[in-house]
Amino acid sequence: MAIRKLHTFLQSYFTAHHCELLHNQEGVLTVQLTEEMDRALMNRPFYWHYIKKMGHPGEPKQLTLITDPEKRDGKHEWIHYGSPRLHQIVNHLREHEKYTKLFERVDSKQKTSLFPWLVTNIKISYQGKQKKDEMVSIGLQLVNGVMKLKMMDDLQTKPMQNTISDYCYTISPMIKLQSGFKRIEKVLKTYVEDQDHDWAEASLKTMEEEIDLLRHFYKTDAENDEMKKEIDDIKKRYSPYIAFEVVNGGIFYLKNEA
Template sequence: MAINLHSFLEDYFTAHHCDILSNREGVLKVQLNEKMDRALMNRPFYWHYIKKMGREGDPMQLTLITNPSSLEEKGERIHFGSPRLQQILNHLKENERYTRLFEVVHTNQNTALHPWLVINLKLSYIGKLKKDEVFSIGLNLLNGIMKTEIMDTLMKKEFLMQISDYCYTITPLIKPKSGYNRILAVINQYIQDLEHDWAKESLEELDKEIELLKHFYEGDQEEDVEQMEKELQGLKERYQPKIELTVINGGIFYLDASNK
């Protein structure tokens, strides 16, 4: 169900109008535009200087390596949980929280558009180690059909903020809030079906660290108890396993009902 990281990155940069210079064997080379350079490359002083000089500027290229076995050296190795991916997810969360778009349909006949609730989410497994998974789920608000990895489908279509001529929308039978709850139910079931060895390992590590801490403070004065309690709380915050669900962005997409 989780998104393929390489496809996600390809879709992300394409959607933000960056040129894909090369895409092979888990290595994605992208020519950023000014907007994305500003968002990702942390060069505010450069852009301030360039604009003050009245020049166009030179956006950087970015090479991302998603294949862990790749021998490519010139590039950033990116994976779920890496700072670069977190930066990209934050950019999506901050700038594109919610949208309402209509599929572009070239027709001279009345054409129905079905409403789809599309949600992109991130699951973070937090414990001894941290792991992230990204999901893209769409729910047809008329018939309840649900599709995973729906962004792969949407990226092949063209959208505008206004509806095409001869097209009309059908009122949802499922309210967006109810649809959102259905999607959450699917995610929760996915979590329940997983093997949670990572959580067991975190708890085992926590027990070991607590024993070491208690041994370290053994026989100390009463005034040291408060310090030990602080450190104990820090250990629990670090190792206590938990799963966090974050909505990256989402929206209502009206899709041509004749396209399956």
């Protein structure tokens, strides 16, 4: 499930940045980068400086990313939660496009209402003995309160643009943004609570074992301060917790059938 969500996230990311998807099958994605995305992701500043100085347009690279570990071939780049490439993409979104406002493109000469959706892509980090990240996409309709998981899957099929189409008008939201975020937060907490938490129990068990082992090495009161310091370090390393981080999001105005 997490693999498919990552693949969908990458599809949306590159499509939104006007990169052509040359190959797009489950677990493997090849994209033709634009100059802007080549500059952002491929770390070739000297190439672009030289090519522009020579007056040439330059040739952005193609990038193949493998999200399914079973399809790794040694030639192309395996991207996964925690990989440097995914961190680079997330950081790019943070720095340049954390929030946006887009409208569904409508080709009609009849008056059409567009409804506001609060859409958020959220990274859930499970921290403990082992670390795991998961990307979740949630949409909340700000008029009737309908909520959808996997919202990026829906948006993937819709033409979006920065300006509203002719003959379209927007419906004012009934739900304030702050209230909307609280609703999404509540859904995320329920989602996390319903999962198996054996990982947290295993992390706590390892923490206690290491603390017990450590106590055997410190016998005198004079060593207590050093022991307490090491125990604190063990607790920081193994204490399980779950963190939420909004990677990006925005307001999307969609037709009612959305």
